[in-house]
Amino acid sequence: MFNGARYDGILFDCDGVLVDSERITSRVWAGLLTNIGLPTTTEQSLATYLGNSMARCLEIVTEQLGHTPPDSLLTDFYAQVKVALASEVVAVDGIVEVLDALDAADVGYGVASNGEHEKMETTLGATGLLSRFEGRRFSAVDVARPKPAPDLFLHAAQQLGFAPSRTIVVEDSPLGVFGASTAGMTVIGYAELVSPERLMAAGAVHTVFNLRELLAFIR
Structure with missing residues (x-):
């Protein structure tokens, strides 16, 4: 696909696509929510908050609690996570194999995450991937609206x-898939945590269960 010059490059989500962080952050978040009176399991946290910006996560918590959560929720989360x-x-x-193949094929790539820059740096x-995205890390804090907006x-x-029409995006959440699709990009859904059906319904044109399947699009 890339060798056929149909695409300029590829954008990856960070959490859940580059780094296996979703269950870790969801576990920490669930524990903190439980502590403030909103009993939540890791699986419930994944189902409710996956792909959302922190601002949106706090909005959801406020809606579920019926009042604003304590200020310590956010500071404790950042410290613990x-x-x-x-x-x-x-x-x-x-x-790593996918990035090596992109480098070998001289295909550009970057990361576009709803997470903050500090979290991506961590x-x-x-995971040893930081240097591969030097100057190519983009966070929702850089734009007016986070995913699912296309900004x-x-x-x-x-x-x-x-x-945009020559960009492939790899996303693991329906929110991210929708945002990239709305931006006019071709989206491949990574169906490790979310079903292929949900990712396709959000706008993915193809789904994979293992990132090595992406190699077929590069070679």
Whole structure:
């Protein structure tokens, strides 16, 4: 696909696509929500908050609690999740091979995440991927609206010189898939946590269960 010059490059989501962090962050978040009176399991946390910006997560918590959560919720989350990610996170299986293939084919790539830059630096640093995305990391804090709005994808593509219609995006959440699709990009859904049906319904044109399946699109 890339060798046929149909696409300029590829954008990856970070959490759940580059780094296996979703269950770690969901576990920490669930524990903190339970502590403030909103009993939540890790699986419930994944189902409710996957792919959302932190601002949206706080809105959901406020809706469910019926009042604003304590200020300590956010500070405790950032402190605890940083420690957990630094010691537990690993690269998603197959991503190093995919990045190696993109480098070998001279195909550009970047990361577009609803997570903050500091979080990306923690997770990508802990997994040895940070240097591969130097100057190619884009966060929702860089734009007016986070995913599911298309803003972040359009911003990342512009900065990297990719035409939206010639950009592939790999996403693992329906929110991210929808945002990239709305941006006019071709979306491949990584169905590790979410069913292929949900990702396709959000706008993915193809789904994979293992990132090594992406190699077929590169070679």
